[in-house]
Amino acid sequence: MPEKCPVCGFRYEIELGFYWGAMYMSYGLSVLIVLVVGVSLYFLANDPPTWVYLTTVATTVIVLTPLLFRYARVMMLYFFGSVSYDPKYQRQL
Numbered sequence: 001m002p003e004k005c006p007v008c009g010f011r012y013e014i015e016l017g018f019y020w021g022a023m024y025m026s027y028g029l030s031v032l033i034v035l036v037v038g039v040s041l042y043f044l045a046n047d048p049p050t051w052v053y054l055t056t057v058a059t060t061v062i063v064l065t066p067l068l069f070r071y072a073r074v075m076m077l078y079f080f081g082s083v084s085y086d087p088k089y090q091r092q093l
């Protein structure tokens with residue numbers, strides 16, 4: 001993670017250990033994924049054997065881990081870091 005935002009210069013590390021809370025956000029997101037995938041399998045795959053649940057859920061969570069890691073930190077910044085979106089700093093693609 002970079003120390004500062006390359007666009008607006010925002011310093012990401014607000015205080016020491018600020019992102020410890022992001023672990024709980026990540027855990028919550030993982031539980032949400034487990035529930036959504038599990039319920040989807042139950043209804044779409046007509047209640048498959050347990051190993052199908054375990055394999056599918058584990059694979060989904062592992063594949064999405066980089067996204068969960070980043071979004072948990074973003075949620076932490078938005079909820080507890082007093083950060084909000086400002087369109088004037090939007091990058092032109």
Ligand SMILES: [Zn+2]
Pocket residue numbers: 005006007008009010089
């Ligand atoms: Zn920025």
